[in-house]
Amino acid sequence: MNIVEMSNELAQLVKGENANHNLSVAQLVEKVLERKEGILTSTGAIRATTGAYTGRSPKDKFIVKEQSVKNKIDWGTVNKPISEEAFDKLYSKVISYLKERDEFYIFNGFAGADKRYQLPLQVINEFAWHNLFAQQLFIKENNDSPSTEKPFTIISAPNFKADPEIDGTNSETFIIISFEKRAILIGGTEYAGEMKKSVFSVMNYLLPENNILPMHCSANVGFEGDVALFFGLSGTGKTTLSADPNRRLIGDDEHGWSTSGVFNIEGGCYAKCINLTKEKEPQIFNAIRYGAVLENVVIDDETREADYDDSFYTENTRAAYSLEAIDKVITPSIAGHPQTIVFLTADAFGVLPPISKLSREQAMYHFLSGYTSKLAGTERGITAPEATFSTCFGSPFLPLPATRYANMLGQKIDEHTVQVFLVNTGWTGGEYGVGNRMKLKYTRAMVQAAIEGDLDNIETVKDEVFGLNIPIHVPGVPDDVLQPHLTWSSKEDYLQKASELATKFNNNFKKFAHVSPEIEHLGGPLSK
Structure with a gap:
């Protein structure tokens, strides 16, 4: 399948009667509740559970081995190759699957707060709560200066399961990036973080071409303009330590460092919330309100209050919320x-x-x-x-x-x-x-x-x-x-x-x- 054929197939999907484009937070919350994808908590946040997959599936992640990238990618256990043929067949299967759903959801936005280096995104979700997650984590589209660049499209169909013997995957789950066709294909997992991290992988490939260092770090800035970066993997404290009441947050997880300074790649935060308390982490605690998404957090059936100390589903409980929910945040998310x-x-x-x-x-x-x-x-x-x-x-x-x-x-x-x-x-x-x-x-x-x-x-x-x-x-x-x-x-x-x-x-x-x-x-x- 060439790029033109794939674009036509995608265009038919996007124009379908079952496609919901850029619904508001309120509309998505209604859809989540109507479809019983999640529940409403006492603070107004949506709580969803992700089943067996409560974290990333690194063994199920692939990059398509295409002519333009095959000599640039650091192939190995992290960057596993998959053939163009396997990707094309799986892509068509997922498109056909979504066409048969009663409805699905589309969000248009960006990765990258610095407009000079923004990557347009089109996020297509089987689940309404995943689309709400995308609205919280990515930068909302600005109609004042629409991008002419072709967007990278994320297609997420959690209920579509791959057949490893037929589809060339390792399991029923797959996360596949095609740089030439500007597409990310996700299936077999309900863990929303796969979308976020796939976009980060894409930016880690694209930004160095513009002499920009992509960084897995949080960042904040003092009121005198002094910038600090915090590097570390999940659970080491990037989000917690960057959410400092005496400084302004730039972002909690992903940034680029250009010749002008630092900019956030995202428009929201994805914080671990196991053992979260208002006393220890007030900014994160207070951000979990209407529009936010809680993943795998235990909720009391009667009061609908979150029990952040309970790891019944997983230790990797998460909260996704927009930067707008943080009191002291720099807007736009750019600093020196x-x-x-x-x-x-x-x-x-x-x-x-x-x-x-x-x-x-x-x-x-x-x-x-x-x-x-x-x-x-x-x-x-x-x-x-x-x-x-x-x-x-x-x-x-x-x-x-x-x-x-x-x-x-x-x-x-x-x-x-x-x-x-x-x-x-x-x-x-x-x-x-x-x-x-x-x-x-x-x-x-x-x-x-x-x-x-x-x-x-x-x-x-x-x-x-x-x-x-x-x-x-x-x-x-x-x-x-x-x-x-x-x-x-x-x-x-x-x-x-x-x-x-x-x-x-x-x-x-x-x-x-x-x-x-x-x-x-x-x-x-x-x-x-």
């Missing part, structure tokens, strides 16, 4: 160049310092390493924290070789003299199951000190295992908390566990054969 970068890790070993200052070499080492722990529920099969390395803190979403992104970041750190910190939001006083999760109030105090420059000239001590420079004092944090070995009951146990993690770092870094020896030897754990 960052002065501070924070790498967030949830260390399940409990041995990394809660905060450390990084040299340039250490910054590049830890960006390429991307160490964290996958938290329960963020992917299928993850039931407890699992140590992992995710290059650039976002390897599942990087179609290009990792060094392409790392080199771009290194150049920008040098060009703008950015201060970089590594912050451990994971465990302290012992590994997972023994120690405790780092207190949020301590993490907030450390991040605040880093952003406000309080740590620029503070005395530091060097960690004996990882070579990291640990501040000896941070306002609002007990001094002994800053030194990991002091929080363990046995230093011998600490050193053994730290040595285990250091070995994992070193073994993981061996895959970066073309990285400067300076980065490897000056950035990583100290050799014994």
Whole structure:
């Protein structure tokens, strides 16, 4: 099937009588309730459940191996190829499936707050609540300056199941990106986050072509214009720490860094809300109101109040809401160049310092390493924290070789003299199951000190295992908390566990054969 044929097939679908175009939030809420796709909560948000799939399905994600991209994509376990023929056949099946539905929903919007680099989107959903999700997460179409660029189309049909033997997929679920045909095909999963992350993968391919660094990070800006970035995987605190009442939010998860500064790729937030409280995270808590979407959150049958502490469906409970629901947000979501970068890790070993200052070499080492722990529920099969390395803190979403992104970041750190910190939001006083999760109030105090420059000239001590420079004092944090070995009951146990993690770092870094020896030897754990 060529592009013209596919466009004609899509046009017939979009013009069908069962197509609902750009419904308002109120209309979509009515559809969700009418079709029993979800329920209304006490705050006015919609709650939906996603069945067996409560997180991403990375083993079911593919990129079509097309002529224009086959020599650019970093093929492997993350970027798995699928043939054009398989994609075309599956595409036609999904289109035919949607034509037979009584109705489906279309949202037109954008990815990218900077109009110079916006990607037009057309989101086609089998479920009304998925279309409501798209309205919250993507940027709404601006009729004042309609784009002439062909949109990337997302087609999501959760109830359509693939046949792996016939369709060339790994299971009934599929998430497939075609760059030439500008389409994302999703089926077999009700997890709405697949739409969001597929668009991010597309932007991670397109933006570097314009010398823009795409980043898996949150961002905020002080009232004097000072910008901070927070890199980290799901569950490490990007959303929580960027939603600072003393600063304005740029975005909570995905950004581009151009020659002019930072811009949000999205128009909303997708926050984890397990154990959410108004006291700890007021901005997120208050944003969950009419128009927002809650995923897999337990709701009381009578009061319709959310129980954010209950993980009955999954640990990966989520809230999707528009940036407009945040009190202190910058509009449009664009700001200048960052002065501070924070790498967030949830260390399940409990041995990394809660905060450390990084040299340039250490910054590049830890960006390429991307160490964290996958938290329960963020992917299928993850039931407890699992140590992992995710290059650039976002390897599942990087179609290009990792060094392409790392080199771009290194150049920008040098060009703008950015201060970089590594912050451990994971465990302290012992590994997972023994120690405790780092207190949020301590993490907030450390991040605040880093952003406000309080740590620029503070005395530091060097960690004996990882070579990291640990501040000896941070306002609002007990001094002994800053030194990991002091929080363990046995230093011998600490050193053994730290040595285990250091070995994992070193073994993981061996895959970066073309990285400067300076980065490897000056950035990583100290050799014994």
